[in-house]
Amino acid sequence: RLLRDLADIKPERRTARFVCVLALADAEGIREEFSGVAPGMILEAPRGAGGFGYDPLFLDPATNRTFAELTREEKLMRSHRGKALFDFLEWLTA
DSSP, X not given: OHHHHTTTSOGGGOEEEEEXXXXXXXXXXXXXXXXXXXEEEEOSSOOOSSSSTTTTTEEETTTTEETXXXXXXXXXXXXXXXXXXXXXXXXXXO
């Protein structure tokens, strides 16, 4: 459906981003929030066999590969979830 909805959209207008927000909460409420953003572009056709969901369509401009083409370790370093998780771990160990 995504590709069908974007069929008439020029490549330079197919910007996208994944966003992740983690919240640490206890009985008193939210203590801290951590966020990560992964900017990218939506391709016209899928590439790669890894990942899930939109990964084969989501091009990471820094690597010129889709999230489905990255190794698990590369995706962790580039993804919105990885960025939020690393911020959380940094806070946790500080």
